[in-house]
Amino acid sequence: MTRLRGGGPVPPGDPAGTSGEVAPDLRRLAELTEAIVACRRCPRLVEWRERVARTPPPRFAGWEYWARPVPGFGDPRARVLVVGLAPAAHGGNRTGRIFTGDRSGDWLFAALHRAGFANQPRSLHRGDGLRLTGAYVAAAVRCAPPANRPLPGERDACLPYLVREMDALVCARTLVCLGSFAWDAALRALAALGHRVVPRPRFAHLAEAAVGPYRLLGSYHPSQQNTFTGKLTEPMFDAVFVRARELAGI
Numbered sequence: 198m199t200r201l202r203g204g205g206p207v208p209p210g211d212p213a214g215t216s217g218e219v220a221p222d223l224r225r226l227a228e229l230t231e232a233i234v235a236c237r238r239c240p241r242l243v244e245w246r247e248r249v250a251r252t253p254p255p256r257f258a259g260w261e262y263w264a265r266p267v268p269g270f271g272d273p274r275a276r277v278l279v280v281g282l283a284p285a286a287h288g289g290n291r292t293g294r295i296f297t298g299d300r301s302g303d304w305l306f307a308a309l310h311r312a313g314f315a316n317q318p319r320s321l322h323r324g325d326g327l328r329l330t331g332a333y334v335a336a337a338v339r340c341a342p343p344a345n346r347p348l349p350g351e352r353d354a355c356l357p358y359l360v361r362e363m364d365a366l367v368c369a370r371t372l373v374c375l376g377s378f379a380w381d382a383a384l385r386a387l388a389a390l391g392h393r394v395v396p397r398p399r400f401a402h403l404a405e406a407a408v409g410p411y412r413l414l415g416s417y418h419p420s421q422q423n424t425f426t427g428k429l430t431e432p433m434f435d436a437v438f439v440r441a442r443e444l445a446g447i
């Protein structure tokens with residue numbers, strides 16, 4: 198069974214748009230992963246992701262960095278898609294798995310574990326046994342950017358990958374957007390999928406918006422800037438995933 202692009206509204210308890218079982222589109226996801234990993238569209242980011250790999254900080258000396266774009270990761274049948282900003286230079290760019298090996302990822306996967314989406318609270322490297330159930334994690338930009346700030350052209354160049362991912366994740370209608378950059382990317386992707394995003398909903402922590410059959414849910418990004426200052430606390434972050442489960446009907 199395939200999903201119709203840009204289909205009509207779907208009740209939260211039936212996010213696949215059908216009362217029957219929906220087969221995940223594994224072939225499309227595999228092709229997408231292959232395309233992402235091979236991508237060299239953004240010269241500045243290609244140079245940066247490879248440069249930081251050649252000059253790791255002492256704590257990561259001896260690591261063989263991934264140093265390529267980082268694809269999404271998780272359950273192909275996910276009803277919840279978590280969208281972040283971009284891989285960290287010494288996190289996903291080192292380990293090859295999104296949000297893996299950095300402090301933001303420590304927060305994210307611990308919260309996903311508490312919410313019942315992850316089989317373990319930590320994510321250290323690609324072979325650590327982490328499995329997600331009901332959730333998929335991706336980034337708006339797939340290469341680590343200097344200072345965690347992609348340029349507008351890089352953001353736009355990478356957007357088609359998120360569009361394709363949303364189209365291939367046939368059950369994912371709840372989008373948890375970590376930060377305003379991810380919120381904006383999700384709205385752009387929804388527009389590219391043919392959904393009307395006017396008036397444009399504003400980002401806030403626990404903000405919600407309905408766009409076509411999708412439900413957007415905003416969360417402050419679990420960056421150290423937010424978690425160290427108390428702008429984002431564990432209870433605040435847990436509330437996001439409790440609500441995500443409700444929106445996704447799980």
Ligand code: SF4
Binds near residue numbers: 236338339340355
């Ligand atoms: S940021 Fe995206 S579009 Fe740019 S090189 Fe990386 S994967 Fe390709």
